[in-house]
Amino acid sequence: MNNFEYYNPTRIVFGKGAIANLERLVPATARVMLIYGGGSIKRNGVYAQVKAALGARAVVEFGGIEPNPAYESCLEAAELARREGVDFLLAAGGGSVVDATKLIAALVPFTGDDPWQLFVQRGVVMPVTALPFGAVLTLPATGSEMNPIAVISRRETREKRAFDSELIYPRFSILDPEVTFSLPPVQVRNGIVDTFVHVVEQYLTYPADAPLQDRQAEAVFLTLIEEGPKALAHPADYATRATLMWCATHGLNRMLACGVPTDFATHQIGHELTAEYGLVHAESLAVVLPALWRLRKAAKLQKLSQFARRVWGVDEADPEQAADQAIERTVAFFHAMGMPTRLQDYGINAEEAARVISTRLGTRALGERKDVTSDVAADILRQA
């Protein structure tokens, strides 16, 4: 097991009717900016519940945060927050809204010249303070509700990048599974695949003498595989929705990454596909992952065969064949969730994508051994 540090001060308030807790969670004298997306919160009742719980607090609204939230929108929101003297942010939405809120929290007091350096020089240029904020989650998928990471897209340059800081942990996140009943099936599908891939990226590398973390990851896989089909079949089944929501949080609250190597290459190549071709985040992951596994099978053989045996119940002594079966079973699961797994399903030419994306990746080296160069990424995309 590798040395590690784990710190996660986000308070999770989970369950039916949990939004009412805003009343005690948001400081009584706060001047709040309520940040949301395309307005679904006004249709599904979340907006009304939030406003009721905030009571007499002064609220400035900033709606219209995009899927793959735009850097430009965050700059605009931060400007408004400064002008209005806002001292607390409240995100109401999915991972995009939470991620945007994290960046806005860092931007409001930011005094450097160029905030994009937070992303380009991640870990070097760091915020020194941030506004406090909380979240009301409406779409379980990204785990952003309990981590210190924001993924932001810059429209001007078609870049999609991440930054992280302990200052951008939500003070609290409210998770009411009932607000997910009205999600369209395609968003349920996206959340399940996104969670699944997050867990893969913290598990499917090389053995690292971390049997507890392995089994904790397998716990999430097994649960997603059991509960995913139920959620699509019975959208208003509370227990299933609650479990999927809690799975998504565990997918990326970073506990699974404690002491183990990680391979976020699928996400990083996927981000480029989203930035270039506009694929939805989870769609990009489902396209990249199986191709990456096929190409990197030798390097991941021990974990792939463990995954085959423990998660998919594959009874096959030959590790290569077990790995192949695990890949097929995973692809079949994605398909059963309604998720395509090929670039051609989106009318994208794999050869062209390989060329374009490898150029975008430039000299970046990805993967648990930093050996997924842009050439390797090109090979992955040719097989996607």
Added chain:
Amino acid sequence: MNNFEYYNPTRIVFGKGAIANLERLVPATARVMLIYGGGSIKRNGVYAQVKAALGARAVVEFGGIEPNPAYESCLEAAELARREGVDFLLAAGGGSVVDATKLIAALVPFTGDDPWQLFVQRGVVMPVTALPFGAVLTLPATGSEMNPIAVISRRETREKRAFDSELIYPRFSILDPEVTFSLPPVQVRNGIVDTFVHVVEQYLTYPADAPLQDRQAEAVFLTLIEEGPKALAHPADYATRATLMWCATHGLNRMLACGVPTDFATHQIGHELTAEYGLVHAESLAVVLPALWRLRKAAKLQKLSQFARRVWGVDEADPEQAADQAIERTVAFFHAMGMPTRLQDYGINAEEAARVISTRLGTRALGERKDVTSDVAADILRQA
């Protein structure tokens, strides 16, 4: 799944050489009280590492914290801390030292009349502030390093009670598996059994539509069962020790309790056995648990048979027989760890213990349905 709230701001710093991080984790200007137990930290090198990392900081020492830490010692330590103007506490030891430090942190600024009311009126009389403190863990077992609970024994009245408060989370806990190499086998055994029982108490109740939490608990069981024998056979195997240490933290960082019923009756009856007969904490648990399961089998049948199938690999269709096998397998595991499971192993008459302990429990009602009255506890002890 039940509604829940989860908040855990303790920073875990895990790995080889981690004690050196005290230099950055303890405020540079702190006036520190270093709290420890019987002095094993002076023999195993922890004391020297701690002192080196604290550098020029002013340090007051308070040694001699007992196993089952004494309320009376905590009062004395708090008095000394006040007299010396201490503003930061540092525990170096096992769960007893960490628990004592939690109480001392609450006692130093306590202004009420009778601090024992924190225990007797748990959740009603609460601390309003506490000194900040950190921990260097030397014995993985209780999970105290990442939870807000202190279990304290009052010598004067032979009571053993718990209290909890968000104010008594450690600011940080340092977990270096290498410091556990020199533990005697009996303490390794105790830590494994304590962890196992913590997980049981958050899992083995009635089904609560919480499949993720079930599998997360099973992850810890499976890991303990695999790694426990290795730790006894190869005391200096780093990977095994690291895994057991991380298992113990997960056993009671309260994540497993999210959204599910819990049954801490084994601990509560065990505390009385310790207070009355001086059994070591883990010994008391290993005596109570199998008897409790046998008596409460019907109420716990569904979970016991799931436990049999998933954790022990029992292939038995009849739930009753599966449950019986799970109980036997668990007892055999405790024995393999070197842990007795009968009162008579300690020369205690079960009939007498039933009478004495049920009197001590009085009107308290334990268990996931609050139906383990003192009479039921007496029946459990008769079978122990």
